Amino acid sequence: MATSVAAAAAPAPAMNLEARLRRAFHRASGMPPDKELNESFAFFKKIDRDLKRQRPWPLIVDCCGGHGMLACLALAYGKALDAVVIDSHRPNSHDALVRAWSTADDARAPRYVEQPLQTALPEVLAEGRPTLVLACHACAHLTEQIVAICAAAKADFCVMPCCQRPPTSVKTAMHELKIPSTVAMDLVMVGRCQQLGYEVHLKLVDEKITPQNRLICGRWTGESGGGTSFLPHEARLQKTYDRVHGRKRAAPPPLAKARRRRLPWAVLALAALPVLWRVRLRLSR
Numbered sequence: 001m002a003t004s005v006a007a008a009a010a011p012a013p014a015m016n017l018e019a020r021l022r023r024a025f026h027r028a029s030g031m032p033p034d035k036e037l038n039e040s041f042a043f044f045k046k047i048d049r050d051l052k053r054q055r056p057w058p059l060i061v062d063c064c065g066g067h068g069m070l071a072c073l074a075l076a077y078g079k080a081l082d083a084v085v086i087d088s089h090r091p092n093s094h095d096a097l098v099r100a101w102s103t104a105d106d107a108r109a110p111r112y113v114e115q116p117l118q119t120a121l122p123e124v125l126a127e128g129r130p131t132l133v134l135a136c137h138a139c140a141h142l143t144e145q146i147v148a149i150c151a152a153a154k155a156d157f158c159v160m161p162c163c164q165r166p167p168t169s170v171k172t173a174m175h176e177l178k179i180p181s182t183v184a185m186d187l188v189m190v191g192r193c194q195q196l197g198y199e200v201h202l203k204l205v206d207e208k209i210t211p212q213n214r215l216i217c218g219r220w221t222g223e224s225g226g227g228t229s230f231l232p233h234e235a236r237l238q239k240t241y242d243r244v245h246g247r248k249r250a251a252p253p254p255l256a257k258a259r260r261r262r263l264p265w266a267v268l269a270l271a272a273l274p275v276l277w278r279v280r281l282r283l284s285r
């Protein structure tokens with residue numbers, strides 16, 4: 001009994017920001033469904049490394065943001081100096097969310113641009129500040145446009161597409177491969193992002209939170225092919241062809257030169273083996 005009284009008298013442990021935001025969310029009315037809260041937090045936590053690339057990002061854009069929860073989280077956690085939500089339709093839940101979270105945290109509200117992304121995103125990126133573009137469940141055709149606009153502005157992005165529409169040919173092949181065609185379409189997107197000049201990371205959000213859980217994060221490098229050069233493979237393959245066809249090359253490819261430099265070390269290591277073997281025998285006696 002005494003213990004429980006003491007426990008009751010003890011000050012409640014300080015709530016962390018996530019707990020405070022969740023509590024404010026559940027106490028307010030007119031909010032988006034709970035599922036959206038969990039999705040946004042899961043997305044936001046998964047992109048932690050991308051968020052840390054700038055401390056803070058001068059600008060974070062929540063594209064096709066709807067309620068704009070990602071933009072609100074970016075401001076609440078101090079990950080962005082400034083945040084913009086772009087959506088062709090501004091729902092009332094955005095204002096409810098901003099009101100609810102302004103009491104849980106001193107975060108400023110994001111700017112809402114109620115316009116199609118096709119015009120609004122290029123304009124926002126033209127401001128020239130280092131910008132991270134986020135898009136949670138923008139339909140795949142919108143995500144493709146978001147990525148293309150980001151590439152034109154060399155901006156980084158984290159997108160989690162939904163509503164992929166695979167062509168029948170892909171559907172059939174994926175059926176045979178037993179791979180969901182939505183997954184295949186996201187992998188196609190990964191390849192496209194690499195070709196556009198991005199280093200790409202595919203991350204997964206817990207599928208219990210959302211089945212459309214593949215996050216594609218692109219960091220602009222400007223190197224088409226995602227920084228993976230095919231040249232070493234090409235050099236190796238050429239060597240094999242030369243051997244098979246009995247051809248001799250005038251100058252050895254750079255890879256062969258490197259091997260030759262390593263050769264004396266290999267010879268030394270082989271020569272040392274009997275010595276090491278004798279030392280081992282002596283020690284074990």
Ligand SMILES: C[S@@+](CC[C@H](N)C(=O)[O-])C[C@H]1O[C@@H](n2cnc3c(N)ncnc32)[C@H](O)[C@@H]1O
Binds near residue numbers: 039066068086088135
């Ligand atoms: C599935 S909702 C996702 C909303 C929010 N990001 C979320 O996670 O709940 C897709 C959003 O894209 C918006 N949208 C559709 N076409 C658009 C366009 N061309 N430009 C900007 N927003 C668009 C819709 O209004 C909608 O809010």
